[in-house]
Amino acid sequence: MASPELVKFQHVSKVFKTNKKKSHEVLKDVNLTIQKGKIFGIIGYSGAGKSTLIRCINGIEKATQGKVFFEDKEVNKLSKKALRQIRGQIGMIFQQFNLMPARTIAENVALPIKYSSLGKEKIREKVMEMLELVGLPEKADTYPSSLSGGQKQRVAIARALINNPKILLCDEATSALDPQTTQSILKLLKKLNERLGITLVLVTHEMQVVEDICDEIAVLNKGKIVEQGDVYSIFVNPQDQLTKRFINTTSKLNVSSSLLKTINLVRNQQLIKITYISDEAVVPLISIISIKFKIKANIIVGDIKMLRGKPLGGLVIVLDGEAEQIADTLKYLRGQKNVQVEVYQDGRFL
Amino acid sequence: MDAFFSKLFPNVASNLDVFNAAIIQTLQMVVISGIISFLLSLTFGILIVVTKGGGILANKIVWNVLDKIINLFRSIPFIILIAALIPVTRIISGTAIGVKGTIFPLIIGITPFFTRQIESALNETDDGLIETGEVIGLTPWQLVWSVYLHESISSISRVTTITLVSLIGLTAIVGVVGGGGLGDFAIQYGYQQNQFDATIACIIVLLILVSIVQIIGTFISKKATH
Ligand SMILES: Nc1ncnc2c1ncn2[C@@H]1O[C@H](COP(=O)(O)OP(=O)(O)OP(=O)(O)O)[C@@H](O)[C@H]1O
Ligand SMILES: [Mg+2]
Numbered sequence: 113m114a115s116p117e118l119v120k121f122q123h124v125s126k127v128f129k130t131n132k133k134k135s136h137e138v139l140k141d142v143n144l145t146i147q148k149g150k151i152f153g154i155i156g157y158s159g160a161g162k163s164t165l166i167r168c169i170n171g172i173e174k175a176t177q178g179k180v181f182f183e184d185k186e187v188n189k190l191s192k193k194a195l196r197q198i199r200g201q202i203g204m205i206f207q208q209f210n211l212m213p214a215r216t217i218a219e220n221v222a223l224p225i226k227y228s229s230l231g232k233e234k235i236r237e238k239v240m241e242m243l244e245l246v247g248l249p250e251k252a253d254t255y256p257s258s259l260s261g262g263q264k265q266r267v268a269i270a271r272a273l274i275n276n277p278k279i280l281l282c283d284e285a286t287s288a289l290d291p292q293t294t295q296s297i298l299k300l301l302k303k304l305n306e307r308l309g310i311t312l313v314l315v316t317h318e319m320q321v322v323e324d325i326c327d328e329i330a331v332l333n334k335g336k337i338v339e340q341g342d343v344y345s346i347f348v349n350p351q352d353q354l355t356k357r358f359i360n361t362t363s364k365l366n367v368s369s370s371l372l373k374t375i376n377l378v379r380n381q382q383l384i385k386i387t388y389i390s391d392e393a394v395v396p397l398i399s400i401i402s403i404k405f406k407i408k409a410n411i412i413v414g415d416i417k418m419l420r421g422k423p424l425g426g427l428v429i430v431l432d433g434e435a436e437q438i439a440d441t442l443k444y445l446r447g448q449k450n451v452q453v454e455v456y457q458d459g460r461f462l
Numbered sequence: 463m464d465a466f467f468s469k470l471f472p473n474v475a476s477n478l479d480v481f482n483a484a485i486i487q488t489l490q491m492v493v494i495s496g497i498i499s500f501l502l503s504l505t506f507g508i509l510i511v512v513t514k515g516g517g518i519l520a521n522k523i524v525w526n527v528l529d530k531i532i533n534l535f536r537s538i539p540f541i542i543l544i545a546a547l548i549p550v551t552r553i554i555s556g557t558a559i560g561v562k563g564t565i566f567p568l569i570i571g572i573t574p575f576f577t578r579q580i581e582s583a584l585n586e587t588d589d590g591l592i593e594t595g596e597v598i599g600l601t602p603w604q605l606v607w608s609v610y611l612h613e614s615i616s617s618i619s620r621v622t623t624i625t626l627v628s629l630i631g632l633t634a635i636v637g638v639v640g641g642g643g644l645g646d647f648a649i650q651y652g653y654q655q656n657q658f659d660a661t662i663a664c665i666i667v668l669l670i671l672v673s674i675v676q677i678i679g680t681f682i683s684k685k686a687t688h
Contacts, residue, residue, distance in 0.1 A: 170597060199599040210594040214613050214688055224598040226608065255688035271598070 117181075118279055118311050119146040119169055124178035126164055126335075138164045140335040142178070146328075148278075151305055151312040153322040153343070155358055156332030162315040165332065166281050169313065170202040171195045182279075200224070203272030207284035209264040211256040211271075217243070218252040221271045242270035246300060262293035269300065279311040280304070286321060298325050319358040323347070323419065331355045344422050348389045364415040365426055372456070375412065375430070382438050383456035387426035388416070390450040397445070398429070405441045407433035426451070473657035481660075484647040485667055487561050491633040491643055492671075495568035496626055502573050503625075504618075506532070507580030508606055518592065518602045535574040540632055543571055544639055564633070564641035571632050576625045583617035584610050615686035623679030627672050634668070644668060 126139035138161040146152045156162050167173040168180045171187045180187040182198060190198060211220050221239045230238070243249045246266040256264060265285060272280055282301070286294040302325050305312050314326060322329050322343060330340035331354055338352040350356045360366050365385065377383060386397065398409050409429050416425040431438050445453045454461035468475040506528060512518050513525040538546070544567045551558045551566045587610055595609040611618075637645025644664045652661030 172593065172596060196599040196601065199597060202597075204594075204597045206590060206594070208590050210588070210590040212591060212594075212609065212613055214615065214686060223595075223600075223608065227600070227604055257688055275598075 116148045117145050118148045118183060119313070120144070120179075120181040121165075121168070122179045122181070124165075124168060124175045124180055126161070126168065126173060127176045138335050139168075139175070142335075142337055144330050144337060144340060146279075146311065146313060148311055149305070149309050150327045151302070151314065151325050153326035153329040154313065154315045154332055155317065155319060155322055155329060156354075157317060159334075160332045161335040162317075162332055163283050166204075166283055166313055166315050169279075169281060170199050170204060200275045201277050202279050202281060203269075203275070203277040204281040204283070205265065205268045205272050205285045207287045209256075209261070209268045209288075211264055211267055213256055216253050216255055217248070217259070217267050220256065220267055221274055224271060224275050238274055239270075242274050243267075245273070245304075246270045260293075261289050262296060265289065265297055266300065269297075269304075273304070273308075273310075277310065279313065281313045281315075283315045284317070285314070287316070287318070294321070295324075301325060319362045322358075323362050327420075331358065344391065344419055344424070347419060347424055348387075363425060365413060365428060372459075377430070380432065380434060380438070382431045382442075383412070383428070384431060384442070384445075385426060385428045385454040385456070385461050386445065387452045387454075388423045388450060389452045391422035395448075397448070397451070398427075401431075401441050401444065404444065405433065405437050407431055407437045407441050423450075471659040471663050473651060473655075473660050474663045477651060477660075480651075481647060481663065484642065484644050484664075487641075488630075488633050488643040488645075488667075488671070490561050491564050491568060491636070491641070492626065492630055495565050495572065495633075496629055498565070499569045499573045499576050499625075499629075500622065502569070503576035503580050506573070506577040507584055508610070510577065510581050511584045511610065512602065512606065518596070518605055532574045532577055535570065536578070540567075540571045540635055541638075543567060544636060559640040561642055564636040564643075568629065568632055568636060572625060572629050575628060576621075579621035579625055580618060583614050583621045586617050587613050616683045619679050619682040619686065623676055623683075626675045626679075630668060630671055630675070 121142045121144045124139055124142040125137060127135050127137050129135045142165060154162050154165060164173050168175050169182065169187065171190065174188050182202065185194075185198060187195070187198070212223065215223070218236070218239050221242055222235050225235055225238065240249055240252065243252055246269050248263060248266050248270070251259065251263065251267070256267070259267065269280075280301075285301075286297050289297060298321065301312055301314075304310050314321060316322065326343050328340070328342050329346055330337050331346075331352060332338070333352070333354045339346060339350065339355045346355060347359055350359055365387070372383070375383065398411070401407055402409055409431055411427055411429050413428040416423055416427070418424070431441055433441070442453060442455065445451065456462075474481050510525060510528050510532075513521040513528070515522070515525070535543070547567045547570060548558045551563055554566050555562050557563045591609055591613060592605065595605040600608060633641075633643050634645030634648070637643045637647070638649055640646075644667060648661050648664040651657045652664065
């Protein structure tokens with residue numbers, strides 16, 4: 113029985129010696145497990161060590177301490193030859209695509225199997241199969257310089273997949289692309305994950321990417337994993353400050369204080385924020401409270417979206433009614449298990 | 463035509479056989495030492511790129527030895543180098559004069575410069591491409607062949623052009639010390655016998671030679687750029 117764990121980091125540290133005296137600890141006691149078939153996101157600011165971490169998986173970087181496993185093999189103990197073999201099972205794509213400018217698209221895609229025992233025709237056949245998969249068969253005999261960024265990344269994906277790898281490492285694969293192209297590449301990656309069952313590791317600094325396709329995430333801050341878990345629980349209940357900051361980048365619920373100042377609250381009005389914190393059935397809260405407590409509820413900002421089929425986000429609303437009605441409403445809302453209620457007081461939500 | 467030529471270049475016309483032989487000698491020197499030093503420089507250039515710190519076959523000792531030798535030979539003026547090499551040239555070529563005697567000093571004179579040129583051409587290869595080669599599991603020599611060399615064809619042909627032009631210059635210098643060729647012709651007839659037309663004729667032939675080299679180089683370089 114194959115274990116469902118594909119990649120495992122055990123107490124991994126990585127130190128770069130910058131010169132004889134100084135050294136720089138880029139990864140600090142990293143522990144993580146990537147399950148087969150999952151889409152695993154690694155998020156962090158520039159310089160956090162994301163690239164270093166992902167490169168430990170295929171042995172381009174060697175851990176200074178600790179162990180990195182790919183299936184049952186300890187990557188940092190493999191011989192050069194064994195490492196090259198294992199790299200056949202680990203595809204990788206980059207922010208800068210890294211296509212060979214002097215080779216045609218077909219030659220680029222064929223490069224990983226150029227020195228294999230496969231014949232020319234078999235190679236061409238596989239190349240075309242991969243180009244079909246990424247939707248670019250007609251570009252086979254052109255050169256990379258004639259492609260757009262999104263098309264280049266598709267070719268890079270085709271090249272990374274030609275060896276039928278078990279895992280695809282994506283280092284900021286969409287960071288050089290516009291939002292629309294990013295979406296189409298993410299869609300393609302998702303399709304590959306679903307159709308081929310290939311495990312994906314996505315390194316990014318954009319929370320939107322994580323929100324769009326990841327199953328699990330690890331948040332990296334200055335070489336340390338500060339938080340990891342499944343995407344929904346992290347989105348609804350982030351613990352670390354950095355995670356919160358990243359999540360805020362994808363939420364429209366963060367009403368700026370300048371906007372709040374423009375809302376003139378009169379007596380008997382209360383500004384509140386409701387956020388979903390669990391995936392229990394969504395109930396029409398606004399209509400329930402307005403009927404039940406005869407209160408007016410004006411929505412100032414609303415941002416509710418579905419994340420993997422579960423509600424995420426919330427509403428900023430002004431409750432308008434007698435003090436008693438407002439108190440009852442708040443009590444009712446606080447009794448709801450799937451939402452969190454914050455009340456605006458002294459210039460912030462508490 | 464012949465009459466016209468004899469009028470413009472009277473001294474060349476009267477020594478036409480010698481002049482033609484000089485052209486052939488120059489071509490022999492350029493082609494033979496060019497090919498050999500190209501192969502040597504390519505080898506040394508590759509070695510110095512792969513063995514440098516952080517290179518795909520990093521090796522401090524090999525790199526340091528190559529680096530120092532190249533610098534040593536580059537610092538010796540060519541005319542002194544020829545003189546210094548005479549005993550070795552005699553052993554290797556059997557003679558230190560004539561075309562045969564020039565090949566060895568020409569190779570030693572041009573290879574260090576050529577190696578540096580090849581090195582800089584190979585170093586233009588984007589690090590991302592090298593990393594990609596490693597990621598897809600290429601061996602170091604597959605990397606050299608399929609990434610470094612393949613991606614540098616255009617730059618290599620550019621630096622080869624530059625080097626060949628320098629080499630043509632060196633063939634004129636070896637002429638002075640008994641090597642024959644156009645340099646020898648220009649000195650013997652043009653300079654020592656005050657036949658200015660001989661010098662001009664040499665210049666014209668050398669100019670044509672350099673132009674041909676440059677046209678071919680540019681053509682290959684363009685062809686290899688996509
Ligand atoms: N070969 C190296 N030698 C020395 N320091 C290095 C080396 N590679 C990376 N670093 C340092 O390690 C730190 C983390 O680098 P890394 O590339 O992993 O960050 P990152 O999270 O991928 O950043 P980015 O989002 O900018 O790509 C940086 O401070 C970088 O300067
Ligand atoms: Mg990075």
